[in-house]
Amino acid sequence: VAGGKRQISAFHIAGDIPDLQSLHLEVLDVSIATVTPCKLAFIQHATLLRLCEAFPRITAAFWRETLIEAAVSREWVANVGQRRAPARIAHVLCEFFLRMRAVGLTEDHACQFPINQAQLGDATGMSAVHVNRSLQELRAAGLISLKGHSLKILDWAELKAQGDFEPSYLHMERRQDAA
């Protein structure tokens, strides 16, 4: 975006396929960067296409993945467009935690959270300073604890409420429910 600004439009976590869109779209309109050290697997487009051709249900599954990504993206539009600062942060935290839980990367009500405040700002369309202040509000309200890279959810119900978080857009209903 102009003026040296950037917008983070999605976070990917372990197990995601972050660039499925390149399979059918020629010019790429996003860039991808890692926040933590990662293991990456690259898959040839030709391989994928052969796989899809051979097994239509694979196609459906991948397609479904990209549709969910799109749904998340729409939710982010709403997040950034409608909610005020603390709610935006709360919403992002809720989404992140639930996705981590879905791939088994949580323990009890805690998980790793490798995203710093500046990145959180780029993701929510607010300044890093205000991210900091919003986080302090959430901490003061006893909803979360966030030190270093470890996030603990202290009051899920209230965090969900504050963040106006409605997990249906993540389309996880087949797996565990949102408690």
Add this chain to the structure above:
Amino acid sequence: VAGGKRQISAFHIAGDIPDLQSLHLEVLDVSIATVTPCKLAFIQHATLLRLCEAFPRITAAFWRETLIEAAVSREWVANVGQRRAPARIAHVLCEFFLRMRAVGLTEDHACQFPINQAQLGDATGMSAVHVNRSLQELRAAGLISLKGHSLKILDWAELKAQGDFEPSYLHMERRQDAA
């Protein structure tokens, strides 16, 4: 969204298939409303699935459509998250005009624009009042003329610049270019 607010996450124009996502996603996370009188065609999921199975290239085409929708959605995140009011409006106008042109619904540098200021506000995450003021800025700068439901682009290059509009995300390169 909470508090009686709503977020418009996309505009669909003639020829669009606005609910392809329902093909693979069970619970729907958006609602669709018409802004103008419309002709609608409904297609059975079963029909579509049979079609896709029989002709893999149809699958690819539909999939591609949904991927472009996702790309547009990401661009909206950036629009709402990073740009200031007049640029947001300019960006939406640019996108709308280009998509209308792609389906042949423009004449010269004008097209129908059936979206009112309140809706524009819901789409850009700003109040209707501020939409009004931003539109006046764009008019005063000689970039557009917008009366009733008819939009004229008076200075495309400058509108594009003001809106920080980079049309690659629309993935239209196969058709006419963005002048």
Add this chain to the structure above:
DNA sequence: CGCGTCGTTGAACAGGATCAACACGCGTGG
């Protein structure tokens, strides 16, 4: 030990929200 990244704090500022009132065109019903 020194440096860079990240988090935190304060003060001043500004962009946009909010509230309220008014103008205008249009369709409806009296």
Add this chain to the structure above:
DNA sequence: CCACGCGTGTTGATCCTGTTCAACGACGCG
């Protein structure tokens, strides 16, 4: 035919949320 109501656009004044700038502290690392 006119009165009325409604939706939409327009304007002004005030308030507030979040930005910006700047400085400082804490921590990890070479």
